[in-house]
Amino acid sequence: MTLNISIDPDNATAPYEQLRAQISEQAHAGALPVGHKLPTVRGLAEDLGLAANTVAKAYRALDADGVIETRGRNGTFIAAAGDAAERQAAAAAQAYADRAQRLGLSRAGALAAVEDALRAAYTKQK
Incomplete structure (x- = not known):
């Protein structure tokens, strides 16, 4: 099994983010x-x-995401990752709900x- 990563230097998305997104997608898809x-x-x-710091930054983000x-x-x-990602998403959703209520939304x-926000985030990924 090999890691299938392609970094496009002409893409507006930073190389570390391209790397993070591709590893994350492959992990969630089971590849x-x-x-x-x-x-x-x-x-x-x-x-x-790539520079080692670029890969290290992507790995740190992936680690933080579980x-x-x-x-x-x-x-x-x-x-x-499924369990960790779901727990983190639920915690973020709860924090957002609490904040939105305090703001009177x-x-x-x-x-x-x-x-x-989701529309913007998922549009950026493509």
Whole structure:
């Protein structure tokens, strides 16, 4: 099983974000199964022609999202992201709901704001 990553230098999206999005998508689609060992930061940077800091930034974001986990010297692996991602999304949704209520937004207003934000986020990914 190989990591299928393509970085487009002409894309307006930053290379680290392209890398983060592609690994995340492949992990969620099952193309990179739970437990799959990812290349080292330096190894992947060399393979993709990127700076090591760019790959490290993508790995940090993926780790924060619960998509990957680092096991010290053993390496970096695809995590059981579904559960972690769902927990984090639920916590973020609850925090947003609490904040929207404190701000006095109506339910419809709060939902509209979320729909606008999601539309913008998913449009950026394409």
